[in-house]
Amino acid sequence: MAKIVIAGGTGLLGQALEKALLAEQHEVFILSRSPKKPNHIKWDVKNGTIDNSKIDKTEYVINLCGENVGDKRWTAARKEALLSSRVDTTKFLFEIFRNQESLKQYLTASGVNTYPLNHGKKTFLESEAFGDDYLSQLVKKWEESADLFTAKVPVYKLRISMVLASEGGALSKLLPLVKLGIASPIGKGNQSNNWVHQVDVSNAFIHGIKHQLNGAYNLTAESISNRIFMRQLMNVHGKKMWAPNVSRFIMKLVMGERATIVIDGAYTSSNKLEESGFQFKFPNLKGALAELFQK
Numbered sequence: 001m002a003k004i005v006i007a008g009g010t011g012l013l014g015q016a017l018e019k020a021l022l023a024e025q026h027e028v029f030i031l032s033r034s035p036k037k038p039n040h041i042k043w044d045v046k047n048g049t050i051d052n053s054k055i056d057k058t059e060y061v062i063n064l065c066g067e068n069v070g071d072k073r074w075t076a077a078r079k080e081a082l083l084s085s086r087v088d089t090t091k092f093l094f095e096i097f098r099n100q101e102s103l104k105q106y107l108t109a110s111g112v113n114t115y116p117l118n119h120g121k122k123t124f125l126e127s128e129a130f131g132d133d134y135l136s137q138l139v140k141k142w143e144e145s146a147d148l149f150t151a152k153v154p155v156y157k158l159r160i161s162m163v164l165a166s167e168g169g170a171l172s173k174l175l176p177l178v179k180l181g182i183a184s185p186i187g188k189g190n191q192s193n194n195w196v197h198q199v200d201v202s203n204a205f206i207h208g209i210k211h212q213l214n215g216a217y218n219l220t221a222e223s224i225s226n227r228i229f230m231r232q233l234m235n236v237h238g239k240k241m242w243a244p245n246v247s248r249f250i251m252k253l254v255m256g257e258r259a260t261i262v263i264d265g266a267y268t269s270s271n272k273l274e275e276s277g278f279q280f281k282f283p284n285l286k287g288a289l290a291e292l293f294q295k
């Protein structure tokens with residue numbers, strides 16, 4: 001049993017990870033701006049305050065903080081919030097835990113949207129350089145801030161793909177269109193849809209702890225085209241894909257710069273994580289969707 005603090009553990013990934021860690025008998029505390037449960041600890045990153053009565057002897061810190069990249073238009077203020085919610089939280093965590101002798105590892109969510117975009121079928125590994133688009137550079141700064149911890153402990157940076165969950169996340173935005181039978185690929189549909197099941201995200205963090213992993217690891221169950229992804233999603237719901245592709249132009253008009261999340265992409269591989277012994281519970285989309293929708 002270990003003492004684990006999850007910053008930003010109240011969201012989609014954090015709630016599932018907390019359950020998975022508790023099932024393994026760990027002691028879990030959550031840092032939140034709005035604490036709601038006895039194991040929640042109030043912190044305020046902007047003002048640099050935290051109730052530190054419960055955080056001594058922490059062994060693992062996991063950072064899942066971050067404003068949602070897809071929710072709102074990328075105005076200058078939004079970009080600042082996206083960056084600050086990742087980098088400033090990390091820096092504050094470093095201030096809080098840098099002198100704790102008990103700390104064994106720092107783990108952080110990162111994004112797989114970090115590689116140069118639209119290179120056809122080329123598959124990107126962790127050894128590749130960062131892309132120069134906005135999201136890649138955001139992830140670069142996020143990971144660089146996590147590297148503050150490298151002088152002290154191993155730093156596990158999990159480059160997470162689009163997470164599929166039965167409630168919330170990307171699927172909750174697509175499902176209304178699927179149920180109406182009008183979901184279709186975006187652009188030519190050749191861009192990658194890197195995805196991972198929510199259970200495998202929790203498992204990958206636990207695997208990182210068990211094996212004291214250090215460095216960046218892609219977490220992609222399958223790197224498939226947007227066309228194949230949409231077709232399988234429709235099929236699982238008993239629908240045939242018939243609607244015309246949505247043009248990139250329309251997506252840009254509706255979403256602005258953040259349309260890049262759905263119209264561009266880079267194919268990635270989780271070989272490095274799998275070579276460390278990790279096994280996906282949901283390695284293919286059909287099985288993952290079947291499990292999510294039978295609930």
Ligand SMILES: NC(=O)c1ccc[n+]([C@@H]2O[C@H](COP(=O)([O-])OP(=O)(O)OC[C@H]3O[C@@H](n4cnc5c(N)ncnc54)[C@H](OP(=O)(O)O)[C@@H]3O)[C@@H](O)[C@H]2O)c1
Nearest residue numbers: 008010011012013032033064065066067085109160162163
């Ligand atoms: N879901 C995905 O598909 C996906 C894919 C790749 C990477 N990720 C990354 O994984 C992390 C967790 O994702 P998620 O889906 O669980 O996100 P989520 O549901 O939006 O939860 C994010 C958490 O971050 C905290 N937070 C947000 N803004 C903050 C700020 N300014 N200061 C301090 N805390 C802040 C919130 O905690 P409180 O409100 O309680 O303070 C919230 O619980 C995020 O960094 C996300 O970018 C997610």
